[in-house]
Amino acid sequence: GEGALExxxxxxENGFVAARAIAGGLAGWREEVGDAFLVRVDAAAAPPRGTPRYGQRTVSARRVARAYQVVVDLRPADEYAAGHIPGAVNVAPDDLPGWLAALPGPDEGxxxxxxLVDADGALACELAxxxxxxxxxxxxxxxxGIGQWEIRYGDLLWAEGTG
Structure with a gap:
């Protein structure tokens, strides 16, 4: 909560006028929409804890969950680790249908x-x-694919160990 507000x-202050924090941070998210769209590497991970923080320029978790977007990078894990779109989740193409089926559905409405992202767009567009x-x-x-992303946006890829 506190870090997100900051x-x-x-x-x-740096020109991103629409930047908002989720009201209450992860604890606030969990209060409003439960575990919807929380992706954990370890299924046994503890739920968010702490005191929810609220402040100016926050948005409710329910509002965010109404139209949620996820970027799925279908490339091999080593290519993903070398650089990927910030926030993307790495899923093997064969695992994609099961992974999607396990996602919680958004609220009513x-x-x-x-x-879907891959190296050149071919597999991603076929699967889509x-x-x-x-x-x-x-x-x-x-x-x-990522090739076109790099041509257009250059160094906006995030690599393991750079965050």
């Missing part, structure tokens, strides 16, 4: 947007089309 303030045909309405791909 981060949002710094971002606003909400939407979950899934963006297949998943849309299977009923996942809001699955998209990054045309041109």
């Amino acid at each position: 981060a949002a303030r710094i971002l606003r 909400g939407r979950l947007y899934v963006w 089309a297949r998943l849309r045909a299977e009923g996942y309405a809001d699955v998209y791909c990054l045309v041109g």
Whole structure:
């Protein structure tokens, strides 16, 4: 909570006028929407603890959860570790259908947007089309993949050990 409020303030001071913190931080998120969209590496990880912090320029967890986006990087783990879109989750292509099925659905009237990314866009776009045909309405791909992302945005990739 406290760190998120400070981060949002710094971002606003540096021109990101829409930067907000989730009201109450992770504890506030858990109070409002439970474990929805919390991705843990270790399923036995403890839930968020602490005193929820509130302040100016916060947004409710329910509002955020109404239209949630997740970026799924389908590349091998070593390529993902070398550099990926910030916030992306690494999932093997064969594991993707089960991973998506395990995601909690958004609240009534909400939407979950899934963006698939790979090296060149070919597999990501193929899987996105297949998943849309299977009923996942809001699955998209990054045309041109990470290669196109790097051409367009350069060093905006995050690599293990740089954060």
